[in-house]
Amino acid sequence: MKSLITIESLTKKGKTKYTVKTSEDSVTVSEDDVVKYRILKGATFTEEEWESIKKGVTKANAWDKVLNFLSYQERSKKEIRDYLQKLKVVDAEIEEIIIRLESLDFINDERFAYNLVNSYKKSNKGPNFIGEKLKQKGISETVILKALNNYSPVEEKEAISQIIKKMQLVKNSYPVKKQKQLIYEKLLRDGFSMELVMEALSKTDFDSNHHERLHRDFKKIIEKEDNKAKIITKLMQKGYEYSEIKSLLDDLST
Known part of the structure; x- marks a missing residue:
């Protein structure tokens, strides 16, 4: 005779969850799971039935969590897959969830890419930066190029x-x-x-009010360096012109 799993207790956990203690283990289920599977104190299930229920609960939990993950902002297919993998959802169930999300139009990589391009455009980011971000999100090269066509x-x-x-x-x-x-x-x-x-x-005209900075940098360098060639090199590396550096050195010598 097959052994039976008996529901020993249901304890409220938060607003919509229950901790179910059985004669063999303990699992967390939702109110919907309690109703759907008739998980009541004293109820019994075969091992096969209980394993099937737990798989269904796990899948439902993953679905609830992924919907919550999507509620904050739009996500790419790769982001969903990575998130579910972190939850240790098995690959077959991940693909089922992704297919379901796509069929409901909850995720769409083309729309995601188009919206990301527009968002980064408003932040004054260039096409190369955006393209790299889209690659990181797992968007295909074809979709990236199509989305970037919206950036003239x-x-x-x-x-x-x-x-x-x-x-x-x-x-x-x-x-x-x-x-x-x-x-x-x-x-x-x-x-x-x-x-x-x-x-x-x-094509841009530049002006500069750098003389105060030059004198400050010059003073810092000559406090540590007395070799004129090295002083000139260090200041030119900062973008100053040779003529103005030479003028300061000449003044120093007089």
Whole structure:
């Protein structure tokens, strides 16, 4: 005769969960599970029935958790798969859940990519940056290219122009050469085309109010260094012009 699993107790756990203690184990179930499987104190199930119930409960729990995961923001298929793997959901059930989510239009990688492009565009990020983010989210190359078609060269140039203007305001105390270097590096980090960045910088007028910074840097260096060639090299690496460095050194000698 097959042994039976007996429900010994149900204990409320939170608003909608119960801890079910049986003669063999303990599991957490939802109110819906209690009703669906008639999990009542004193009820008995065969081992096969109880294992089947636990599998159903596990799948339902995974579904509830993935819906909660989606409630915060849109997710890619890869993000869903990674999340379910962390929950230790078996691969076959993961694929079932993903298929169900797609059939309900809860996830859609094309829509996800399109929305992510628009979101990062508003944050003044370039196409290369966005493309890399989409790759990290598991979006296919074909879908990435299609989504990035919504980011025109005109929009990219406008974003570059806005960033240059903002950075000029905060980097004005640097020499022009250093300003250009800092802006160039930021724009590349933000994923903009090198060609468009260089074109924009070449067409931008720069001014500088760096003399106070030059004197400050000069003073710091000469406190530690008395070799003129090394002083010149260090200051030129900071973007200062040879002529203005030479002028300070000449003043120092007089």
